[in-house]
Amino acid sequence: xxxxxxxxxxxxxxxxxxxxxxxxxxxSYLPVVHNHYLRTLRHEPFCTGAEKNADEGSEEKKKISVTxxxxxxEEKHIKVxxxxxxxxxxxxxxxxxxxxxxxxxxxxxxxxxxxDVNHYNRLEDPTDEENDMLDLAFGLTETSRLGCQxxxxxxxxxxxxxxxxxxxxxxxxxxxxxxx
Amino acid sequence: MAIFGKLRWISRSFxxxxxxxxxICVVGSGPAGFYTAEKILKAHKGVEVDIVDRLPTPFGLVRxxxxxxxxxxxxxxxxxxxxxQNDRCSFIGNVSVGSSVSLPELRQMYNALxxxxxxxxxxxxxxxxxxxxxxxxxxFVWWYNGHPDCRNLAPDLTSTDTAVILGQGNVALDAARILxxxxxxxxxxxxxxxALDALEESSIxxxxxxGRRGPVQAACTAKELREVLGIKDVSIHVKQADLVTTPADxxxxxNNRIRRRVYELISKAASSGPSPPLxxxxxxxxxxxxxxxxxxxxxxRSGHVAGVHLEETTLEGDDLGKRIAVGTxxxxxxxxxxxxxxxxxxxxxxxxxxxxxxxxxxxxxxxRVLSDSTGDLPQYETGLYVCGWxxxxxxxxxxxxxxxxxxxxxxxxxxIGKGVLTSNSSKPGREGLLQLLDSxxxxxxxFDDWEKIDAEEKELGNLKNKPREKLATWxxxxxxxxx
Ligand SMILES: Cc1cc2nc3c(=O)[nH]c(=O)nc-3n(C[C@H](O)[C@H](O)[C@H](O)COP(=O)(O)OP(=O)(O)OC[C@H]3O[C@@H](n4cnc5c(N)ncnc54)[C@H](O)[C@@H]3O)c2cc1C
Ligand SMILES: NC(=O)c1ccc[n+]([C@@H]2O[C@H](COP(=O)([O-])OP(=O)(O)OC[C@H]3O[C@@H](n4cnc5c(N)ncnc54)[C@H](OP(=O)(O)O)[C@@H]3O)[C@@H](O)[C@H]2O)c1
Ligand code: FES
Numbered sequence: 001x002x003x004x005x006x007x008x009x010x011x012x013x014x015x016x017x018x019x020x021x022x023x024x025x026x027x028s029y030l031p032v033v034h035n036h037y038l039r040t041l042r043h044e045p046f047c048t049g050a051e052k053n054a055d056e057g058s059e060e061k062k063k064i065s066v067t068x069x070x071x072x073x074e075e076k077h078i079k080v081x082x083x084x085x086x087x088x089x090x091x092x093x094x095x096x097x098x099x100x101x102x103x104x105x106x107x108x109x110x111x112x113x114x115x116d117v118n119h120y121n122r123l124e125d126p127t128d129e130e131n132d133m134l135d136l137a138f139g140l141t142e143t144s145r146l147g148c149q150x151x152x153x154x155x156x157x158x159x160x161x162x163x164x165x166x167x168x169x170x171x172x173x174x175x176x177x178x179x180x
Numbered sequence: 181m182a183i184f185g186k187l188r189w190i191s192r193s194f195x196x197x198x199x200x201x202x203x204i205c206v207v208g209s210g211p212a213g214f215y216t217a218e219k220i221l222k223a224h225k226g227v228e229v230d231i232v233d234r235l236p237t238p239f240g241l242v243r244x245x246x247x248x249x250x251x252x253x254x255x256x257x258x259x260x261x262x263x264x265q266n267d268r269c270s271f272i273g274n275v276s277v278g279s280s281v282s283l284p285e286l287r288q289m290y291n292a293l294x295x296x297x298x299x300x301x302x303x304x305x306x307x308x309x310x311x312x313x314x315x316x317x318x319x320f321v322w323w324y325n326g327h328p329d330c331r332n333l334a335p336d337l338t339s340t341d342t343a344v345i346l347g348q349g350n351v352a353l354d355a356a357r358i359l360x361x362x363x364x365x366x367x368x369x370x371x372x373x374x375a376l377d378a379l380e381e382s383s384i385x386x387x388x389x390x391g392r393r394g395p396v397q398a399a400c401t402a403k404e405l406r407e408v409l410g411i412k413d414v415s416i417h418v419k420q421a422d423l424v425t426t427p428a429d430x431x432x433x434x435n436n437r438i439r440r441r442v443y444e445l446i447s448k449a450a451s452s453g454p455s456p457p458l459x460x461x462x463x464x465x466x467x468x469x470x471x472x473x474x475x476x477x478x479x480x481r482s483g484h485v486a487g488v489h490l491e492e493t494t495l496e497g498d499d500l501g502k503r504i505a506v507g508t509x510x511x512x513x514x515x516x517x518x519x520x521x522x523x524x525x526x527x528x529x530x531x532x533x534x535x536x537x538x539x540x541x542x543x544x545x546x547x548r549v550l551s552d553s554t555g556d557l558p559q560y561e562t563g564l565y566v567c568g569w570x571x572x573x574x575x576x577x578x579x580x581x582x583x584x585x586x587x588x589x590x591x592x593x594x595x596i597g598k599g600v601l602t603s604n605s606s607k608p609g610r611e612g613l614l615q616l617l618d619s620x621x622x623x624x625x626x627f628d629d630w631e632k633i634d635a636e637e638k639e640l641g642n643l644k645n646k647p648r649e650k651l652a653t654w655x656x657x658x659x660x661x662x663x
Pocket of ligand 1: 207208209210211212213232233234235238239240241242244245246247250253275276277278295296297298299321351354525530567568569570575576577578579580581
């Protein structure tokens, strides 16, 4: 299980390097992010993927602007180091984005909606595995993604992400709320 | 003796709270219980939440349901454990509401939120259901996941080469995967050793997944399906004729992304076709449009199942997405020595609790328990709420309970705002509960006791290269908890 996930993430990483010319190629890119995230949660000292690889090229030091729009419509503007996932970024900035499986692509609670189609199109296509989890996301839209799978890169500078509204759509998995 | 220590500890933890905090008892420590606790604690600084569970272990189906080969799904227990660390929250295990303490007693001490899940099974109501070798999938899952109530289930996996699983939901797929997956792969998971040993000896080579509707209506989701289709050394069998879709099917798929993706995966698996079977290779058969009519008894093993008699079905009804399977009067059999009924869990009523026996849920509006829904104006039970599978019925993933908890907590917050729920010195909360349990000689298991179980399980697992070796009997669990 772990092995297959690893290779899957590896494949995703390779794909993203091929597609994203600004990237300094490095191996095991996503797993680094993942481990870093787990460490953050355990409150252990850590260095971000970007810092760790600072000597690999100035591109890595860059931060991009990201706006989160929360459930009440309030906006929060943050700077996110290139290479960091939106889930990590949200948690480092006290933004209430769930992440039940801590970025392992097994829960769909980190669902975000990309507000601008242009930004959405600049992201890698979701893998089958991400689509499988998106199937179960609440309030799925055409530009929905999983926050743990969106990794900051210069092309998406200025991206705006909406947290799905509190008025949920329970239709997932066959359930519809009915007043008695 | 122990109780004094506890009471002292409790009075200490009261210091940061108002003299008379609002006390809420969450019954059930699964996702619904923990998510509601988390949200109440966050929204109301003056509220104290205790989570009781009938087991000595927390986390509900995340421990006893989620498959051993899904470790990522279980990561959510980190978040639940952080909730338990909150000063205003306690886990109190080994307390069964309805037997250790009655619901009316509990409600005298607390406002109550019921999230005790679904611990029974929908029944088929057909002849032969009581035969040996016919199990509810819940029992089989509890057995391999180490729920102490099914430690001794001992399903016979050695007298037959065929298992039939009725139902095509994700639980059915979990069970199929456990039966078919190479045991060397399972050995690296937290599956219980008693189950692993039995699976290593298993003679089951063929598993039939039987659905009463078609591939477009299969209740499973794409991730689980992809996994079961990808098991090493298993050939997949689907009848081409079952894949023919009707215009109604097409509309259903157009309207529902899950249904479309599930259908695509099944038809892709069918078109790549079973390669000529290698000797000893295992087989997974998807059987559609068949509903169970009765179980057949074995001639040479009296009282034991020998097969399932199935009736062919077609779909009827205009309500797309809810078309039902009706029998055509044409029958066929599948011979098998093991049957798992995976047609859904069912909640159990306790004490005086209002209960809708037809739906198997506690009647509620937005999580407020209805005492009487017959009149024009709904009547609610004061200080009684519900969440999770007990509120909605036994469907939905872990995340569904998060949104379900948001809804119930919104109702609670509204009631606190309206003054319906107020802190009340006549509700003694934890102190009262612990005293009552002590007088009944019930030894509670608190979160730090669970941590002893957790540490022991991880240590035992370490010796076998597994993430943990679950303690699967009541005696062992309570023994380690009290060390
Ligand atoms: C086999 C199986 C596998 C699953 N796998 C996944 C998966 O991989 N991913 C996913 O997202 N979802 C999965 N689910 C769904 C998920 O587990 C449920 O949505 C969720 O657990 C329901 O939460 P709950 O809190 O309502 O109930 P539960 O999790 O069942 O929790 C109920 C708790 O109440 C306790 N309890 C029961 N009776 C009493 C009583 N009288 N007094 C005190 N305590 C009591 C129980 O011990 C239990 O701890 C699975 C479900 C099953 C059945
Ligand atoms: N990995 C995961 O995410 C995961 C794993 C396990 C479980 N879960 C979730 O847990 C929930 C419960 O799963 P589940 O599999 O128990 O339930 P489920 O998804 O509701 O599936 C029940 C199955 O039983 C069939 N069925 C019901 N009554 C029947 C009858 N009388 N005769 C024949 N067939 C009958 C249903 O067919 P019809 O459709 O025709 O009614 C369906 O195929 C689901 O929401 C599931 O997604 C998730
Ligand atoms: S955090 Fe679970 S899928 Fe993203």
